[in-house]
Amino acid sequence: MSTVAVTILPAASATADSEGSSGDTWGVAPARRAIDATDARLIELGDETEMIVVGGRVDQDELRTAIERNPGVRVVQLPSAGVDAYVETMQATAREGLVFTSAKGAYSAPVAEHALALTLATLRSLQIRARASSWEREQRGITLNGATVTIVGAGGIGTELMRLLRPFDVEVTMVRRTDEAVPGAHRTVTVDRLAEVLPTSDVVVVAAALTGGTRSLLGADEFVAMKDTAVLVNIARGPLVDTDALVTALAEGRIGAAGLDVVDPEPLPDGHPLWAEPRALITPHQANTNDMTEPLFQARVEANIRALAEGGDPEGVVDVEQGY
Numbered sequence: 119m120s121t122v123a124v125t126i127l128p129a130a131s132a133t134a135d136s137e138g139s140s141g142d143t144w145g146v147a148p149a150r151r152a153i154d155a156t157d158a159r160l161i162e163l164g165d166e167t168e169m170i171v172v173g174g175r176v177d178q179d180e181l182r183t184a185i186e187r188n189p190g191v192r193v194v195q196l197p198s199a200g201v202d203a204y205v206e207t208m209q210a211t212a213r214e215g216l217v218f219t220s221a222k223g224a225y226s227a228p229v230a231e232h233a234l235a236l237t238l239a240t241l242r243s244l245q246i247r248a249r250a251s252s253w254e255r256e257q258r259g260i261t262l263n264g265a266t267v268t269i270v271g272a273g274g275i276g277t278e279l280m281r282l283l284r285p286f287d288v289e290v291t292m293v294r295r296t297d298e299a300v301p302g303a304h305r306t307v308t309v310d311r312l313a314e315v316l317p318t319s320d321v322v323v324v325a326a327a328l329t330g331g332t333r334s335l336l337g338a339d340e341f342v343a344m345k346d347t348a349v350l351v352n353i354a355r356g357p358l359v360d361t362d363a364l365v366t367a368l369a370e371g372r373i374g375a376a377g378l379d380v381v382d383p384e385p386l387p388d389g390h391p392l393w394a395e396p397r398a399l400i401t402p403h404q405a406n407t408n409d410m411t412e413p414l415f416q417a418r419v420e421a422n423i424r425a426l427a428e429g430g431d432p433e434g435v436v437d438v439e440q441g442y
Contacts, residue, residue, distance in 0.1 A: 122158045122427045126150065126173045127181060128230055144199040145173035148416030155416075156423045157232040169193040169426055185211040193426050195419055196220045196436070197227075200355055201276075202328040207440045218436040224418045225406045226274035232284050232325050232405035233275070233353045236377030238262060240349040241321070245375060259376045260320065260347060260374075261319035262286045266321040268293060270312065270335065271326030271354060273301045291309045291315045309335070310349060316343040327442035328355035336360065341367035347374040353405050356382030360393070368397045402431065
């Protein structure tokens with residue numbers, strides 16, 4: 119295997135004690151371990167650089183300049199599964215021979231696990247039980263067994279969640295951009311048919327990529343179409359759901375509950391109505407903590423260094439035009 123010259127951005131973090139990296143540079147430590155594991159060379163950004171690994175929050179102008187001024191760069195590895203924050207940079211710097219890769223698929227297991235946890239918790243009204251200060255006699259709760267679950271987004275998280283749901287004997291409808299059937303799903307429909315499946319859904323899980331076409335995918339009309347006992351789970355991106363419409367739907371009992379790992383805006387300000395909403399369960403972007411993702415990101419970087427060195431296909435290639 120030939121040696122690949124890799125640069126980690128932000129540059130200041132790449133030379134620091136990455137084992138103690140903060141949340142802003144959470145990808146630096148696994149990126150360095152991946153370089154060591156593959157015998158790649160960690161170098162300062164320059165003419166030799168073949169691969170850039172984004173290991174933390176990078177100024178988009180800095181990243182754009184780094185790509186434009188270094189024509190030898192063939193792969194840019196992004197640290198997150200969703201790449202909505204990088205779309206403008208990718209589209210501005212796209213060129214022949216340059217591939218952007220994300221962590222899509224790498225974090226599917228922990229995020230799908232969290233989606234299942236939020237589903238069970240909200241169906242069983244744990245968001246209300248956890249706030250109680252006295253013994254409540256009112257019976258609450260809906261079983262997941264035999265339920266109808268709609269998963270919006272057929273990527274790694276959505277398909278992994280479908281696998282986790284098998285023991286519950288649920289009926290799964292997958293909603294995706296194309297009408298290609300998802301193996302294992304009882305039904306696959308395109309996004310423009312979402313309104314057709316909402317009235318029969320007990321659970322709606324949002325696991326789609328955020329693009330111009332999916333922003334506010336679920337809003338007032340969709341909440342009116344849902345059962346008043348249905349629960350909404352969002353573990354993808356906050357702006358996929360219209361927050362104001364969700365607040366109203368919960369307050370008026372149009373839907374049963376919401377389990378939210380992501381919100382819009384994020385972080386959710388103190389005093390926002392969602393914090394006080396008894397039907398809402400919020401876990402502030404905790405579906406995949408650094409401890410969970412570091413080994414997974416390291417494995418993704420290792421795989422893509424090897425692919426670059428051996429002429430193979432990298433994992434997690436981003437469709438720059440589609441934005442995911």
